[in-house]
Ligand code: PEP
């Protein structure tokens with residue numbers, strides 16, 4: 017909290033700054049006056065302003081107290097010296113004995129050796145540090161938090177002067193490549209597949225704040241209040257739309273609504289208003305601080321939460337500027353590609369989805385909320401596209417290649433033609449697959465394959481009928497848990513699982529119990545950091561240690577399946593004893609439901625994932641206990657080869673089409689067939705036609721694949737002769753080769769198998 021005294025000091029200073037800024041003279045003259053004013057007001061012998069120049073160099077632009085001939089001569093790299101340190105970390109520094117700091121860099125031309133204490137703050141514009149503002153004193157002065165706050169507020173006023181382009185050319189502030197108008201290919205990560213071709217539209221174009229200093233803080237506090245309640249009304253309106261009635265995207269927005277009521281955040285804005293800023297300048301200040309600090313945060317969950325705050329800050333700014341929820345009227349060209357640093361979950365709903373062709377984000381992760389919404393709307397998304405906002409101008413032609421996580425900016429005609437052609441072919445293929453929807457997945461030699469689909473969101477269920485899959489072979493129940501702000505209770509889970517079963521319309525659904533941990537983190541559960549999360553406290557290990565969570569989920573599954581079939585699968589089982597323990601918990605729940613008079617499912621089928629190789633060496637004990645087994649090839653590959661599936665450096669080092677993996681699968685498939693236990697493969701490999709061909713050749717008869725793979729895999733199955741591929745594979749499995757991929761590809765080509 018600021019003290020009343022400090023508030024009036026900074027307000028007085030701000031008032032004077034306003035007069036200087038509004039007065040005449042060149043930008044340099046105004047800057048010189050500002051540093052003199054600050055030095056006097058803060059009783060500092062030195063006040064200096066460094067401005068960022070091209071090449072990440074901070075140049076001394078103005079000083080009161082240091083040698084004047086150092087101005088425009090002294091330059092520091094970002095990270096060099098204390099000034100460079102402040103810029104590099106976008107955070108203030110206050111040191112009573114600056115020279116004792118390991119980063120102190122002595123510049124003789126400035127004459128600063130006589131000054132002992134130093135306080136500096138970054139000058140931030142957008143998420144970019146555009147300069148550093150410093151005061152120094154001869155004595156070992158201890159600067160207070162309030163003084164830092166005052167200097168930060170002043171830095172904000174200076175940010176506008178720097179950004180005006182009068183001090184340095186604006187092109188220096190925007191780190192363009194020097195060839196900004198040439199075609200560019202930018203790399204990012206896939207957040208949602210598909211290809212979008214269109215015109216760049218910058219999301220949330222920056223609002224220019226014209227009025228920084230306020231006359232009356234009470235008026236500004238009132239404006240803040242009005243804007244906050246305006247945003248809440250807009251959210252209520254969104255909640256009342258029919259498409260928001262249920263689904264995970266509603267949960268996402270519920271979480272978001274909580275942020276609009278966050279006291280800490282609102283208090284920080286209010287405090288900034290009390291220092292003399294207008295409401296919009298105060299929102300901007302808190303927003304800029306947050307953005308700059310966000311660059312330092314590596315924890316993905318925290319970053320995403322901060323994004324949500326930021327999104328609300330953007331909305332507040334827009335509201336304060338226009339007096340209404342202006343984003344709601346966002347216009348898109350007929351083929352808009354949205355470009356944003358990041359996006360809140362609410363934002364996509366502001367645009368007409370029929371005009372939205374793609375989304376490119378500077379930040380982002382596959383589990384971020386806007387990615388979940390984009391998947392529901394079927395919009396290709398590329399995330400973590402570094403500096404994209406600096407590299408794309410509004411109206412630039414852009415191609416978003418979500419499948420490969422890349423973006424083409426101002427593409428050449430050749431590139432564009434290739435994508436237009438491939439989009440056309442993709443549409444043609446989609447039409448062909450649609451024709452396969454109702455035909456059975458039977459091979460040329462009459463072997464029936466059950467082609468199931470993987471799902472994880474209610475929104476996926478529509479694809480079950482569109483794709484013609486035989487059922488859901490893997491329902492990953494953890495995704496709804498991840499989108500919520502608290503553990504869902506039995507009632508919530510029962511309602512969700514009931515909806516899933518209703519929407520399956522009698523087709524089987526295999527529910528996998530909670531499989532969190534590893535890379536799937538629940539926002540409200542914060543287990544200790546582990547060195548090796550993939551090998552750590554995850555999945556069934558968690559739910560056996562916290563049986564109440566498992567019990568609640570099993571109860572909900574039993575209730576949802578009352579009077580119909582329940583299929584329940586336990587993940588990450590490494591030994592039969594674990595399965596027995598999980599089964600015992602299920603049996604207790606069944607008995608309890610019976611005792612309470614709740615109707616039970618007509619049949620209950622229990623199965624296990626096989627992801628840990630150890631389980632394959634207990635098949636004699638395992639097979640009598642289960643109705644089905646599903647191979648999770650994603651985890652199985654990582655454990656079989658001891659290779660981290662999320663480490664891009666090595667995740668492709670070993671091939672699932674290697675003799676080791678294929679021998680393993682053939683052995684398990686054979687044993688299951690003998691025992692009459694249904695065996696499926698539900699990891700990613702099952703969805704790739706070549707791999708699926710090999711699996712069928714090894715004896716696998718049930719595949720569960722992502723919905724877009726149902727068509728391609730079915731087309732392959734219908735062109736395959738199982739006897740032929742089984743015989744061919746049989747002769748290869750003793751090969752010492754790294755991979756059988758090329759051989760299998762040749763086989764497919766020679767035998768007319770559609771890949
Ligand atoms: C697997 O490991 O193959 C699997 C299907 O589970 P998940 O990808 O959800 O870990």
Ligand code: MG
Nearest residue numbers: 627648650651
């Ligand atoms: Mg797994």
